[in-house]
Amino acid sequence: MINITKIQNSLVGLVGFKQPYNPDYAILDAGNQLSSSGYFVTDNPYAKIEYIKDNQDYLSISDLDFNLAITDLKKSAISNVCNQVFNEYDFLDRSLLFKYASNKQEVESLPVGFVGYRVKVDSKKNIAFKINRVLLDFEGTGNIKLLLWNTAQKAVIESKDISIASDHQEEVLEWVIDNSGTTYKGEYYIGYIVDGLTVTPYKREYEAANLLTNPTYLYFEKVKVVGHITEALFDLNDVDGMSEDCGLNFDITVYDDFTDFAINNKMLFARAIQLQAIISCAQMYMASLRSNSNQINSEQLYQKIMVEIEGTSGDSVVRVHGLKNQLLGEITSIRSEIAKLKKGFFKSGQILRSTLR
Numbered sequence: 001m002i003n004i005t006k007i008q009n010s011l012v013g014l015v016g017f018k019q020p021y022n023p024d025y026a027i028l029d030a031g032n033q034l035s036s037s038g039y040f041v042t043d044n045p046y047a048k049i050e051y052i053k054d055n056q057d058y059l060s061i062s063d064l065d066f067n068l069a070i071t072d073l074k075k076s077a078i079s080n081v082c083n084q085v086f087n088e089y090d091f092l093d094r095s096l097l098f099k100y101a102s103n104k105q106e107v108e109s110l111p112v113g114f115v116g117y118r119v120k121v122d123s124k125k126n127i128a129f130k131i132n133r134v135l136l137d138f139e140g141t142g143n144i145k146l147l148l149w150n151t152a153q154k155a156v157i158e159s160k161d162i163s164i165a166s167d168h169q170e171e172v173l174e175w176v177i178d179n180s181g182t183t184y185k186g187e188y189y190i191g192y193i194v195d196g197l198t199v200t201p202y203k204r205e206y207e208a209a210n211l212l213t214n215p216t217y218l219y220f221e222k223v224k225v226v227g228h229i230t231e232a233l234f235d236l237n238d239v240d241g242m243s244e245d246c247g248l249n250f251d252i253t254v255y256d257d258f259t260d261f262a263i264n265n266k267m268l269f270a271r272a273i274q275l276q277a278i279i280s281c282a283q284m285y286m287a288s289l290r291s292n293s294n295q296i297n298s299e300q301l302y303q304k305i306m307v308e309i310e311g312t313s314g315d316s317v318v319r320v321h322g323l324k325n326q327l328l329g330e331i332t333s334i335r336s337e338i339a340k341l342k343k344g345f346f347k348s349g350q351i352l353r354s355t356l357r
Contacts, residue, residue: 001090001128001255002082002262003178008075010263015077015274017070018042020049027053027063032070037270041074044323047281055285077276081269082262084331085338090256092127093216096135098249103206104167107139108244110201114225114234115246116147116191122217123185128178128257129218131190134171135249138164142198146248147231148175151186154233164199178259187236191246195229201247210245215252222246261338268337272330279323 016035019028020042028049041047053061056069097117121127134146141164148158158175177188204210214220224242228234262269 001257002086003259004079004082006259007082007262008078011078011266011269011273012071012074014266014270015039015041015074015277017049022050025050025053027066029067032067037267039270039274041274041277041281044278046285047278051285052281073280074277077273077280080276081272085334086258092254092256094253095213095215096249096251097212097220098204098209099213100208100211101206102137102202102204102209104137104202106203106205107200108203110194110244111224111226112195113228114191115194115242116189116223116248118221118223118239119188119190120219121185125217126257126260127217128176128255129215130253131173131175132251132253133173136162136164136169136171137167137202137247137249138199139167139202140199141165144192144197144199146192147190149189149233151236156231178257191248193229201245204245215254217254218252268334272327272334275323275327275330279327
């Protein structure tokens, strides 16, 4: 699993475009000229700013919107490369915390304060988990506010107001916790504040109803913090175990997560992103040429661009290694480095942050 938005935002300045010497086209902003890797898309003759500007869809596009289009082109190249690199099956597990029948005959008596779960993430492996939904089993009607904290900060990282209207209902959450931010690892706490609520959770006391199933690489524990009634993270010393049920049953999916790897080893992706961006520029120009009024020149240029992208076969007089072949080679190289990291090896002469096991 990868969080493509986080990767795009982190890598968008990795490859840039050079400002043209032509004053009529010197319209790139500082962000699009930035290249922390030293690779520039415009190093290829078919990716000139003049070509891109004259062949994008809108004749009267403003400089501001043109720069936004260039940024989008770079982000698209990043996502295309990452989707080719991280294309292996990354699903690890999906599970409900409670799977067995529950007899709804009695309700719990909960203390005033926070009730819910402490969640620990296995420190031996980088994973992401998604809280797909929560199943709620309460008597009465009313509202609760679901809160999620990480111990790295006092403020909640996710929250949702939920209206309880029946004794069993589902609420979709789609909360994704990956390994790329400042709130990864440590501990998570998820639950709600009991203070003047008009709903009460049912007890899980029928046969194996209270048997809690932990998803792979995660550990859930029922906890309470008596007297805590604010949305700021409580003192961890005040956390106690809890035997009572809180009425929350989470549906969790667990994945291998490569978001942090991509962000912290961005130089590994630079050449591939440059190649993908060049291909995108050439394809844009080629598409415009198909309706060019100068049919002879357009067909000649079309053939040249096709050779640039696809290359030539072995029986050609001049052998050209196309951009797509070069990109495939870079993708293969990145995958090879990932395989080495999984086995504990490092690329010679390059410092890489090894977080995969």
